[in-house]
Amino acid sequence: MPHPETTAPTVTPTADNAGGATGQWFTSSTSRQWWFDSGARALDFAYTGAMGNNPAWERLNTPADLATWLEGRFEACDGTVTDRDLTDAKGLREAIASIATTLSVNGTPDSRLVDIINLFAATPDVPPRLTGGSLQAGRTRVRTGQALATLAREAVFLFGDDQLERIRECAADDCALVFYDESRSNNRRWCSMQRCGNRAKVRSHRARNAAR
Numbered sequence: 001m002p003h004p005e006t007t008a009p010t011v012t013p014t015a016d017n018a019g020g021a022t023g024q025w026f027t028s029s030t031s032r033q034w035w036f037d038s039g040a041r042a043l044d045f046a047y048t049g050a051m052g053n054n055p056a057w058e059r060l061n062t063p064a065d066l067a068t069w070l071e072g073r074f075e076a077c078d079g080t081v082t083d084r085d086l087t088d089a090k091g092l093r094e095a096i097a098s099i100a101t102t103l104s105v106n107g108t109p110d111s112r113l114v115d116i117i118n119l120f121a122a123t124p125d126v127p128p129r130l131t132g133g134s135l136q137a138g139r140t141r142v143r144t145g146q147a148l149a150t151l152a153r154e155a156v157f158l159f160g161d162d163q164l165e166r167i168r169e170c171a172a173d174d175c176a177l178v179f180y181d182e183s184r185s186n187n188r189r190w191c192s193m194q195r196c197g198n199r200a201k202v203r204s205h206r207a208r209n210a211a212r
Helices: 041-046 063-071 083-103 109-120 143-159 195-212
Strands: 022-025 033-036 167-168 178-180
Touching: 022 143, 033 063, 033 083, 041 143, 041 178, 063 083, 083 109, 083 143, 083 167, 083 178, 109 143
Parallel strands: none
Antiparallel strands: 022 033, 167 178
């Protein structure tokens, strides 16, 4: 579900996202830019459009859009994306988005969407690679299908019993952004401390002053 002030965002990955880092810039309907770190690439992927019903959130309109997004999140993507890849990606994205939203409010995910994620996760993903060797093992470029399988496997981890309690909705009353709390203390409350967290501090400060 989108934040009321981000009903028509532009989502811009940065170069820092290469290699698995998370987070992206949102530009609100009032042209304010702010950084939202969902805590997981799979959730970043969900926020390319499927986390809300507003068509303005859609970032993946063409295969080239998907290629650009994947290149910003995976090293050595081959940049080849077909119309079928785009359709598959949107199906996976919808499943991730719906399950994340459901879990954030302690709901039970739709079993059909669980099946979609499991099917993608069962296909070959991006293999781990140890640096320092002298031989090249396997492909040097990452296929789109491998990247989608990796996102699905990340979702399997996120939504598993050991982690699902870390899938949360922002604590602000007027914000429904969902994130994965990867902090060691497991106490993240806000979509962003610079956004909803700061607003909460300001409101609390004003309330204390008014009570004096």
